[in-house]
Amino acid sequence: MNAPVSQLAAKQKTNNTPELSFEFFPAKTPRMERNLWRTMGQLELLNPGYFSMTYGALGSERDHSLNMVSSMLKEGHVPVAAHLTSAGHTRDSLIELVQHFHNEGVQRIVALRGDADMVEGGITDVAVMVEELLGVADFDISVAAYPEVHPKAKSLQADLAHLKRKLDAGAQRALTQYFFDADVFLRFRDEAEKAGITQQLVPGILPIHDFAKVTSFSSRCGANVPEFMHDLFAGTEAGSAEQKQIGIDHATKLGETLLAEGVDALHFYTLNMPNLSFEVARNLGVSKGDVSVSKAA
Numbered sequence: 001m002n003a004p005v006s007q008l009a010a011k012q013k014t015n016n017t018p019e020l021s022f023e024f025f026p027a028k029t030p031r032m033e034r035n036l037w038r039t040m041g042q043l044e045l046l047n048p049g050y051f052s053m054t055y056g057a058l059g060s061e062r063d064h065s066l067n068m069v070s071s072m073l074k075e076g077h078v079p080v081a082a083h084l085t086s087a088g089h090t091r092d093s094l095i096e097l098v099q100h101f102h103n104e105g106v107q108r109i110v111a112l113r114g115d116a117d118m119v120e121g122g123i124t125d126v127a128v129m130v131e132e133l134l135g136v137a138d139f140d141i142s143v144a145a146y147p148e149v150h151p152k153a154k155s156l157q158a159d160l161a162h163l164k165r166k167l168d169a170g171a172q173r174a175l176t177q178y179f180f181d182a183d184v185f186l187r188f189r190d191e192a193e194k195a196g197i198t199q200q201l202v203p204g205i206l207p208i209h210d211f212a213k214v215t216s217f218s219s220r221c222g223a224n225v226p227e228f229m230h231d232l233f234a235g236t237e238a239g240s241a242e243q244k245q246i247g248i249d250h251a252t253k254l255g256e257t258l259l260a261e262g263v264d265a266l267h268f269y270t271l272n273m274p275n276l277s278f279e280v281a282r283n284l285g286v287s288k289g290d291v292s293v294s295k296a297a
Helices: 005-015 030-046 059-075 091-104 126-136 156-168 182-194 211-221 227-233 241-260 274-283
Strands: 019-024 050-053 080-085 108-112 140-145 173-178 200-205 265-269
Touching: 019 030, 019 274, 030 274, 050 059, 050 108, 059 080, 059 091, 080 091, 091 126, 108 126, 126 140, 126 156, 140 156, 156 173, 156 182, 173 265, 182 200, 182 241, 200 241, 227 241, 241 265, 241 274, 265 274
Parallel strands: 019 050, 019 265, 050 080, 080 108, 108 140, 140 173, 173 200, 200 265
Antiparallel strands: none
């Protein structure tokens, strides 16, 4: 049985430790799913605030996402945040899905627009989406933020204004896109404060497993890969143990800097390879005991 969100938040504050969250996507094969379940069980040793599961808005991807969320709620011991996108849904179908999540016991939702095409009668504004979700139940809602500005935003100021609307609609926090330079987040936090944003900003951390792959998809989602990162990985083999270790070391230093600057939560984009995120968390001193995640994950 999952503990209520309020209890988990209180426990984190009492322990004076940063809240950790880990993001997964539905595994594509039975073997990958078995590994994912095993490593999620081991990640529970970190006492995370929650696990989050991404959402495929169409067809079999949607069904797989829903099934994974349901299974995580029934079989796990960590609260689950269900990702939900407005794209691909009418308002009525979105509300029906939210009611399903509520009936399943979901208390946390990550509310996003999504990449699928909007449909007639759909909700195009995430701020409106947040209001609709809260009309169903008193969910703990997170939204997305972009320290390096959303690729489709006209400016940083416009992006921050949009973020403020989402938060003022009732979202409790914003989870940021991953970044590789702590100064990117710290500058963004300063600008958000100037824009009147007072809710929690949670930095997203992605430990690199394969530099070429991460560089490729970063170019599509507006995350800059600084030159010093290219220097770190120069001369290393793609996806090698050496690259993974460099990724762990870099993410550890990034986390140390953020925590030293007063950050009280970290959101890990695991890419379904949570062993890297686990090692980073252990390096940061937030794990319980001398434990490790299976390298098969």
